[in-house]
Amino acid sequence: MSDLDDFKATYFDECSELLLELEEQFAAIEDGDRSSNRLNAVFRAIHSIKGGGGAFGFSGLVGFAHAYETLLDHVRDGRVELSEAVTALCIRANDIVADYVAAARDGTELAEGYGAEEKHQFDALTSGDPDLGSESMEEFDIDFVPVMVTIAGAEDELAAEPFDLAVLDDSFEAPPLSPETGHWTIRFTPHSELYARANDPLLLLRELATLGDVEVNARVDEVPALADFEPFGVYCAWEITLRSETATEATIAEVFEFVEGNCDLSIERGLVPSAEDMLDRTMEETAPSPAELIETAEVAPGAEAAPVLSFAELAESMKPALKAAAPVMPAPLKPSATASEEPEGDNDRRSGPEDRRNGVQSIRVDLDKIDRVVNMVGELVITQSMLTQQMDETLRARYQELVRGLEVLAQTTRGLQDSVMSIRAQPVKTVFSRMPRLVRELTAKTGKKIRLETIGENTEIDKTIIEQLSDPLTHMIRNSADHGIESPEKRVAAGKAEGGVIRLSAEQAGGNILIAVEDDGGGINRERVLQVARERGVVGPEQQLSDEQIDQLIFAPGFSTAAEVSDISGRGVGMDVVLSNIKKIGGSVHVKSWTGKGTRMTLRLPLTLAVLDVMLVKVAGSPYVIPLSSIVETIQCARANFSRMPTGAQVLQVRGEYVQVVDLATRFAMGTEIERDNRFVVLCEAEGGVKVALIVDDIIGQQQVVIKSLEENFQSIEGIAGGTILGDGNVALIVDVQGLKSQALNHKSAA
């Protein structure tokens, strides 16, 4: 791979991040948040995409992005109003930019004049201002020159920085000082209790910024020499100049309402020192402390991940565009992607100077490398649990030191495992944010009015699972839009709002992540589903199904109730794909429908794929493991209350409930010599709350295992979800509880 290819790969990585950001920003703008920092973020993202595109010669992309950027510039200046129509145009433009980027990445050509209509609309909107419209294109290459140098330094994260710098001038330029507007000077000195109560000055300053234009200056005269520096000490105060026509003392005080008593606060009318004076002073005062302590934190409208600057650069860039300069200690102000977003990692916040760059310091690592670490940690966990198992009572008594060492090892291994898992964990936002575009496209195609709501998008889940989620979610949302939500006329006739809602939510529930797609449409048409199922022989003519069983039929392969195949759905592939993809990653799908009210499809996914807590059992002399998450309880056969159905099938009575019984030895066609009464019942809960009682020969214990694929060298086997390697080196098979249950159902219906 040539260097240029490396740069390109980096550029496309960044583009996908920037496009996600665009999607996010416009989601907020659509919801009515018209604050200028959103627009600035959009502007920067487009500018960065354009700049990089120019360097690589993607002229189509650059041409379109340029026109778009010009429009955004006008919107930002207020020359073009950000009306609904303009927002819609911008969102469409984002999709087009994404297409251009995708085309550039894949080396494909888009149709001649793609996006020309939108471009034309940009020009029409911005034509009022010819001097900007005629801005020459050569400029982009100039913008980009520093990037090549920076990337060569292998600082991927910093690669985008010069773009940001390039726009810094115009995006943050403060309006000229106008002494006639209302000026307030606020001195804010937090006490340590303020931090102890988990307040964050950054949030206060940001809130202050919503009142008007602010200039924030940090007062760092209290910062001691490094030798005397206390990591948890509070040394920083702020002096804020607020320019606002409307602000009153009361509204300003309200911002600080929750920290009252935990800080010294003075609010005065009038301008005290000029910004330049403040800057000089800040520089003077901070000179003795290490220059790195300084990091910009933008608080003003336009807050956006601030590039880390060296002190010299900082001074340079502050002069024209100073909004705020705040030392980051003792409470590091973490620049966050958007002002409204809760800064993450509150716990790390005050844990010491080494954290101060958390917000911006990251590295890109090949997923392969992380996977290797994850696998090895998995093996380590297992070896450790094997060692622990080897310790019998006599050993314990004799080698206490060894036992203690093993306990520490167990703890450390657990910690290591958790940290490695957290490296792989990502917020589901990365996949959720692709969905608004899909819904827009579906809205356009179906002519229905659909709004997408997302909840819990910061829920974190293993990256492999996230990657596997995109297809199922797409199919589920398509299904909801096409089959679930009714046409506006039908909805009105049914007394519902004209526009339908699809709600996409994610939450953590124990060791699982639940992802739900809900719609407020008509629900599953059970008669139609059953009719089609009978026609296709999925369900026998005599078979009676409960409503719930009918709902699950939509996951059958090739099943579709659509009268005709549209380009959205109807081929019957979608829900089958959902089920198989989700099963592949060890999850399950459940659908619940309310006639006339809507449908909810829930995906239950494991938090991680690497390690599974299991119960080790023996069947016919061979080891099997059952996932602990599906086990409800275990019972000795001698105490279990079995009875026979009229058909001869065995059932187990547990607390007034009849549960189907699967004897694993019989089911797996392996003889066992253990007497019935000495065997055990493992009561498991399969998907949808259906219980199944598995009979095993012996229960050996609980442990953690790493899942190994059987398909890698062999093929899948019914009733078996995979394999794993035990501490003694033998292979144990993982029982597929869900699979056994559904097979049992089939066997019954066949009989």
Added chain:
Amino acid sequence: MEALAFKDDISGGAVQAANSMQLIAFSIGEQTYGVEITTVREIRAWNGATPLPNTREFVRGVINLRGTIVPIFDLRARFGEGQTSPTKNHVVVVMSVGEKWVGILVDAVSDILTVSKDDIHNVPEGNSIDTELLNGIVTHDSRMVGLIDLHAVVSGASSKLDS
């Protein structure tokens, strides 16, 4: 056994001509079979396997080969001559079939043979299981060696369905 195999491999490999190929020969009872040496990954003694449910009788189960799970096929059972009762003296030949690794349970690994490709004869029609599982027959030192078609041997393993 492994060491022995490799020594022979080196001495035999030196004289290998373009038109010849080397086989690892192994025996099941009186019969000798061979596979091309390049497909063989490892030869190990039988040390038990975890049986797999719902598979045909020639699938002996799976073993742990340094962290990956590898299925073991009983070649005797595959030829329809009943399951082997394996002892510590039985041998598993681990081979790669396409992307997959599989183990074949045989009685013993006997030799490394260098044969000319011209000497390979077609399997005579008649016995369906032989034609199904063999690629050809080669004569070496007046012994008949059946060339195993690995793809055919490992196919059709899970088959409760067709029983």
